[in-house]
Amino acid sequence: MQRARLASAFSPSVLLALVAVMTACGNEAPPGGGGSEPIRDKWRVVHEGPFQVLQDDGVTPNISDLQIGNSLGYNDNFVNRGDVIVEYTGAADTIKIEFRKFTFAEGDGDAEDDFDKLSLWAYNASTGSPKKPADMEDDARCGGEDDDGDPLPWLDGCAIYVYYDGQNQLQRAGADIRVTLPANYRQDIAIETADDVTEDTYPNRGNICVSNLNGTIDAKLQSGLAFVSLAPDVTPSPKCAQAAPDLLDDCINYVNPDTMVEEPWSNSCGCIGADYELGRVKIDSLEPASANITVDATVASLWTAFRAENTGMNELGGKFCPSSVDGLTNLEYSQNDANQPWRLVGIANYPSPAAPNGAGFSLQLTSNGCEPVAAVESPDKWDVDVTDPDSEVRGNVKVCAGCLAGQSCDDLLPG
Numbered sequence: 001m002q003r004a005r006l007a008s009a010f011s012p013s014v015l016l017a018l019v020a021v022m023t024a025c026g027n028e029a030p031p032g033g034g035g036s037e038p039i040r041d042k043w044r045v046v047h048e049g050p051f052q053v054l055q056d057d058g059v060t061p062n063i064s065d066l067q068i069g070n071s072l073g074y075n076d077n078f079v080n081r082g083d084v085i086v087e088y089t090g091a092a093d094t095i096k097i098e099f100r101k102f103t104f105a106e107g108d109g110d111a112e113d114d115f116d117k118l119s120l121w122a123y124n125a126s127t128g129s130p131k132k133p134a135d136m137e138d139d140a141r142c143g144g145e146d147d148d149g150d151p152l153p154w155l156d157g158c159a160i161y162v163y164y165d166g167q168n169q170l171q172r173a174g175a176d177i178r179v180t181l182p183a184n185y186r187q188d189i190a191i192e193t194a195d196d197v198t199e200d201t202y203p204n205r206g207n208i209c210v211s212n213l214n215g216t217i218d219a220k221l222q223s224g225l226a227f228v229s230l231a232p233d234v235t236p237s238p239k240c241a242q243a244a245p246d247l248l249d250d251c252i253n254y255v256n257p258d259t260m261v262e263e264p265w266s267n268s269c270g271c272i273g274a275d276y277e278l279g280r281v282k283i284d285s286l287e288p289a290s291a292n293i294t295v296d297a298t299v300a301s302l303w304t305a306f307r308a309e310n311t312g313m314n315e316l317g318g319k320f321c322p323s324s325v326d327g328l329t330n331l332e333y334s335q336n337d338a339n340q341p342w343r344l345v346g347i348a349n350y351p352s353p354a355a356p357n358g359a360g361f362s363l364q365l366t367s368n369g370c371e372p373v374a375a376v377e378s379p380d381k382w383d384v385d386v387t388d389p390d391s392e393v394r395g396n397v398k399v400c401a402g403c404l405a406g407q408s409c410d411d412l413l414p415g
Helices: 012-024 108-116 238-243 245-252
Strands: 037-040 044-050 065-068 084-090 094-105 118-124 158-164 174-182 188-192 208-213 216-221 225-230 280-285 292-296 304-310 323-326 331-336 343-348 361-367 371-374 391-394 397-400
Touching: 044 118, 065 174, 084 094, 084 188, 094 108, 094 118, 108 118, 158 174, 188 208, 208 216, 216 225, 225 280, 238 245, 280 292, 292 361, 304 323, 304 397, 323 343, 361 397
Parallel strands: 065 158, 065 188, 084 174, 084 208, 188 216, 208 225, 216 280, 225 292, 280 361, 292 397, 304 361, 323 397
Antiparallel strands: 037 094, 044 094, 094 174, 118 158, 304 343, 331 343, 371 391
């Protein structure tokens, strides 16, 4: 289905410029003054309730789209500026949403005042630009309870944002978001996040981590770190595997009826003939931001189409951000130039000449910058006297099979 999203007409470069303008135009006290410090709350559940993945027939998707986070916001609001974590380990037909709020304040009392103004905004995204909850239609609300205290169903096409109850969202306040979904959710998720860089002494990056993915992710971040690992039972077409396993079996074992030759994943096989989408991970840094991106296909034999590239300023004789592909088998490159190690394009495990050319589980990964990035990832790493925190060159893009094995998002994300 076409994703119902609150789309912007701006290009990624304009989006990043607008983020910078918003950061510069906040209405807080001057940075670094009056003994202010970064303060972060613990993880707290802000919603847990029904999330019916499939309709009553057990086959048709009931929820096919979910949006988590917002990198630009609307009307000086709805920006998370923090980590986004998605894990597919939840109870059946249940969604759990957690926030870890943060701010820059003069002590815990002021921080609590900021935290009290930050809350979950969850509504159907097709209703238009988000407004404060009091101005939203009740029938667009996702989750929550009705007037009798009964849980409301989660709707298709919902967005999970951070809402600030005030005239303008504080530029140093936001929340990390963790969403736990059932393992059988095979549909689409869009993720956006932004960096918290108002304070020179505390450049806190918005990172992304998704574990056990067996569906589709479309993610955007600035200069953070992105990690995605696919599920051990991933197939080239997760949606077909769930809705029509007989068609999946037909594709895996397809035999050309005219020649009686095995042609796995032929254009004529069931999943492709029925127009089931192949899986996809698409991650971009907002131009010209520099992000490190790693995607673990988990299964070395997975039919995969990949593009791992850095589009920033790269020079072999100077600074450059290489891309890499490790662990996947039967590699065939359409772009693998020793003079441009920052761009790798190809396929792995192409199943047969009858399969769609250039297809497979798609991994499209782009960092649009290759520059030094300073990062202080948690309040306990902050030092008010260090006005120029350590930096590292970011913009490296990696596709692998097994490189993230055994590591949770807690292990992978700094701070």
